[in-house]
Amino acid sequence: MWRSACLALGLLVVMMPRSEALTVGDKAVDFSSPELGTDTPITLTDFRGQVVYLDFWASWCGPCRVSLPAMDVMYRELKDQGFTVLAVNLDADVADAQKFLLSRPVSYPLIYDAEQSLPKLYAVKGMPTAYILDRTGVVRDVHEGFRLGDESRIKHIIEALLAEEES
């Protein structure tokens, strides 16, 4: 009885759909997606050697109204030290994103993922989710959600990563 129950449970575990979320220590999955508003492809590997804040956002996501302007301030401050923000927009309609950006313009690169394939690739659990990658492209922190004040924690991590030497 126990054996069959264990076997059945084992089967269930195998059958269960699994999405492996990217966690700290994993190598970031490479991608190439068009820039928002243009067709110019943006490739993640082009940013190797920089500390990357890979952010998944949408115009309808409440906390993104706080995170985008906050990250723009950080980007302007730290970009000369080798820091960049890559913000992947996941709106179904690109016009919604463009309308959002009219009132909250940002200066960092924006990606539009029309097929919404990148969040599947990264197994994003909530909106917004950001992956902080070090200079070698390894995920060093995952930041889910965003509240006013979170930027100080993020800045602390980014500054520590910027201080690391590329190996």
Added chain:
Amino acid sequence: MKLLLIVTALALLSACAVEPLQAWERGHLARPEMAWEPDSLRASQRDHVYFSKEASSGGASVGGGGCGCN
């Protein structure tokens, strides 16, 4: 036989036709017209009238201990 029964029961339990909505697919749900109460101010005012008349503070997910002071 028992194993077959268990496997069938578990397989049936996991046979859900509706895929859960992913975090990035909630754009339509986030629209203001999709809210349960589109006008939160009016809803809270209506709630206040309701629980005052019914003496049922808390019945409509409103906090308070029924002291009539909220």
